[in-house]
Amino acid sequence: MLHNKLWLYKEIPQEDIDRVSSNAGISRFLAKIFISRGMEDKESIKKFLNPSLDMLYDPFLLKDMQKAVDRIILAIERKEKIVIYGDYDVDGITSTSVLYNFLKSRNADVDYYIPDRIDEGYGLTAGTVEKVCAMNASLVITVDCGITAIDEVNYINNRKIDVIVTDHHECKEILPDAHAVISPCRPDSQYPFSYLAGVGVVFKLVHAICIAMGLGTEYLNYLDLVALGTVADVVPLVDENRVIVSCGLDKVRNTANIGLKKLVENCNPNSKPITSWMIGYVMAPRINAAGRMGDARRAVRLFTTEDETEASDIVLQLNDENRLRQDMEAEILNEAISIIDADESYMKEKVLVVAGEGWHHGVIGIVASRITEKYHRPCLLFSKEGDIAKGSGRSIDSFDLFEALTHCQDLIDRFGGHEQAAGLTVPADNLPAFRKKINEYADSILNDEDLMPQIEIDVRIDKDDLNRDNIIELDALAPFGAGNPAPVFVYRDLKIGNIRTVGDNRHLKLKLQDEEHLFDAIGFNMGDKADVLRTGDMVDAACTLEINTWNSIDTIQMNLRDLRFGSETAIKEQYYLNLDRCMEMRESAEAGIFNESCDSILQRVKPISRKEFIDLAGSQQNMVIIANTLETVLYIESLLKKISVDIKKVLEICYTIFYNIDVSKIYALINPEPDTLDFSKIDNVVFCGRWVKDSYMKSIIGRIDKSGIYFLDDELIDNIYSDELIPDRRDMVAVYQYVKANCRNNKLVDSLLMLSRRISNSYKINMNSFKLKRSLEIFDELKLMEYREIGGERISLLVADNGKKKTNLENSKSYRYLQQLKAKLKEA
Structure with missing residues (x-):
């Protein structure tokens, strides 16, 4: 915010806007958004605005689908025991629940197994396959996992148990030797869409079985859970996923699934519209809490039970555990940030590899996301327990994490995932070598521009665009999510009229002015920027637009994605x-x-x-x-x-x-x-x-x-105004007092720009980054603090412990020289 972010947008010619608006029969406002996203032809826009179930692809286009369907129908007819092997996240839980509910409706003999996140980890493992084989099944179906489990599938095969793998994660060079492997990502796949979630692949399997068994549209009964898992897994909401979620959200609003109904009631007591945002940020964290903090099987029971009391009890449990998860997340995040900021070598590395003792395995993935968001670098966070380190990674758009881990696999016990997220287990002793090797790989792939966070902006707007009709019209582009984010707009040269924080100082609330027009703006998790802004500052706002309702009054509100200083x-x-x-x-x-x-x-x-x-x-x-x-x-x-x-x-x-x-x-x-x-x-x-x-x-x-x-x-x-360039004694006192009061363990890491504005606002003085740097250099010379530049505009300050001993500024050659220069500038 206010620096170090690259805003990407192009001005759109008026003739292009008029042409698309006329041809597609849409407003000029929507036409600008479609053009910015590379969609200009009439048919593409029509399909996008009108997603329907007849746009779903034939499930038999997926490799091995026929083999899987035949084997499952045979198991149903013979009353063979079927075990569904799932995963502990929302995608795995909904995948398991959808297939379990469907097979139960066919009177199949079916059970499921969800591995423990902490004790057993992700996917089929040497420990879990033995337990699955002990369940006396003749058919095991993996959902949302299994595509890399070569040895584990072989082990099950040797026990005379058939395996069907359904997955959507990245494949290795060799596929498991299973009876059938269903994945849109397998190298020989000819399926038209490769970004299905795990539950999306299960949905295609259920659809195919319904076709084979002549069950009509029974597969659509599960579209609510499929939409839930698809949104939660952050797959691109385009093409077939857009159809699944658009149609599935309607079923969520009127769901017949008892557990989902209780969850919706708890998360949405005011009966607001169910959106992809509500699923992703309100409902999904509660479901994930089941596997992060305890037994994920409870979440499967939530979506498979027919007992309303049991469903209500599970929802309350998940609420409590989600609050516990939030507390743990904050604690681990603070520890991880302290480790990074205390070690300047991290700022020279493109991949952040951070380890802590006993960090909760169920939370480190979320914390890795927060670290990646804060530093805009891929992050792998490890929890060390004895001689083993279990990790979770998140990445940036320009860095394929799965490929990077493949490059380092000689140092890894096991790993799985995809471009943007992965889980892995590494011998603790290998962590230094792993950190070095993955950064050497990153150095060969990434440049400095890749590490600069980017904001893709759709359209530049002005006061004439901010009206209720335009903002309501944006709903036609929903559901929003990965691959189809809510449109981001840029509004330039707004004057800040009022600054405050809300929500325990976590969020930033602004009044922004364009001539006589006033607009409300909210910046979630931007509260820490209130002390670098000033009333009267001219800023450019990157934002989404929304109608905010408070006390039955609707107002237009900018939801800030970023701010940068206006031109002056x-x-x-x-x-x-x-x-x-x-x-x-x-x-x-x-x-x-x-x-x-x-x-x-x-x-x-x-x-x-x-x-x-x-x-x-x-x-x-x-x-x-x-x-x-x-x-x-x-x-x-x-x-x-x-x-x-x-x-x-x-x-x-x-x-x-x-x-x-x-x-x-x-x-x-x-x-x-x-x-x-x-x-x-x-x-x-x-x-x-x-x-x-x-x-x-x-x-x-x-x-x-x-x-x-x-x-x-x-x-x-x-x-030349010497006061703008050369600090005086009052400036120096303010800088020293602020740094000493705000350092952590005698250390402060910030940027010159942000620190100068914070000092300015705190002490009501004219401070800028040039004067601040002169001041810090003088303090460094006097050994009052150690000043170092650690990359980009970031600086590191280590305050010396001099007790109450006073230091004379005149002892600094730099200070004396600057005062002489100041006198000569004024004289001239």
Whole structure:
């Protein structure tokens, strides 16, 4: 938030919006969203807006489906014992429940086995297959697991028990030697859609059996549980999954399943519309709590019982365990963050491998997700118990976690999963080697841009778009989830009118203003950013849109996904962050301040007036403006905005370096690095404003081998404000007091930008990242704290324990030099 996130969006031509709107018979507002998502033809849009059951694919297109159906029907007819082997997450629980309920309805002799998450782990294992074989079954059907269980399936086969594998996880090179292996992900699959959840594969199996047995649409009786498991497993809600969830949500609202009905009543006491969000964030965590905190079989009993009292009791148990899970999650998350922040080597690694003693196995997967979200790096979190470490991993879009684990499999006992999530077991002694090897692999795959969090934005909006009709129309795009997220909009140049936190300071509540229009905005889990924002700040908001109802009053609300500073504030903050990269402030004060030898500096430079500057900007030649001070940049931006219509060019601000030159733009280059400059393709170079040092300006002029060098002589460009650049004693006291009060174990990790704004707001002083860095360097010199840059804009501060001993700032050479420089700047 406010930095280090890449916003991805493209402006959409009006003619494209009009064309799609007219052809598809939809509003221009919806047309913009469809275009941004690459969907422009009439038929595709029509299918998307009208998902129906006749869009489901033939289940027999799945490899081995006929073999599986024949074997299951034979088992039903012969009254053979069938055991369903499931998994302890929502997908595995719903998969087990759907198949169990269906086979029970066919009077099959059926039982199920759900492994214990902590004692037995995921999938078929050496320990669990023996227990399954002891259940006297002649047919074992795996659901949501089994695709990598080569040895375990062989073991069951040797016991003269047939195995049918149904799964949706990534396959290894060799498939299990089962009677049938049903998976849309197997290498030889020709099924049209490969992103079914485990319960989706079970649904196709039940559908196929219904076709074979002439049972009509009986398979649709289970669509509520199938939708539940599909949403909870975070598979893309497109194509067949969109049909399953769209139609399944209607069945959830009016479910005949006793356990699901009790769960809905408990999670939704006010009878709000059942949405994919409610399933994913309210209902699914309670179901998952069964396996995370205890026996997952209870969740299967919830969805298979015909006893309302039993169902109600189980729902209450799951509520209690979900609260316990939340407490454990917070505790482990804080421990993991402390480990990462205390070890600076983590900031140099692309994959975070973190281990703790006795962390609850059922919770580490959620915590890994939180860590990945916070640091935008793949994370593998391990719980060490004796000589074994059981782990759970989560990843980012650009890193295939399953492939990475395959690369490291010589150090792993067992693993399974897919691109974005995985579980694994590693000998504890192998963890250092594993951490090193997976990071070596990541270094070969990922670059720095991959580690920058991205927000995909659909459409830019303004005040005219924010009306009730448009927001209600967005419901046509639901259900939302992976692959079909709620549309994200960008609204630019909003003024912050009010800042507060709600929900025990966890959430951020803002009033945002565009001229006379006021809008409410909520930022969930953004409460910690309240102390870096200021009333009057101009911001751009990335958000979803919703109708918020409070006390029977409906209001339009922005649900914030991110904030970044608006153009003027962003220029200021970026200026300060880049200023010290290009100027050596530690040179002697006697080396010269601006204008000390103006004639020698400008002997190759032609002064021009403001009118001549405007004429030059409007010419067919390209132009780069070079400036050293913030006031110059803001003045030039203001000047060019006034004339941009006449000259038909836009200003692009660059820091330290520029790349491709576009004649339709004017470039303002702030604090350039002389050694990186190439002016060979530049027609005109215009220096503007004051310069802190003539030597800096000379070094840039020396890189220019052309006659088109100018200096804008404009009295309206302000002088250098030393108070903006050089900290005084009051500033230094505020910095030291804030850092000491807010460090943890004498250590504080933050970014210069965020820390400077927090100090500013706390002490009501003018602090920026440039002044803050000067202050920290002085404290480092005086050994009051250790200051280090640890990557990107992040810094590490270690406060020294000096007791009550006082330190004189004048003992710092840097402090004395800065005060001398400040005096000379004011004198000039």
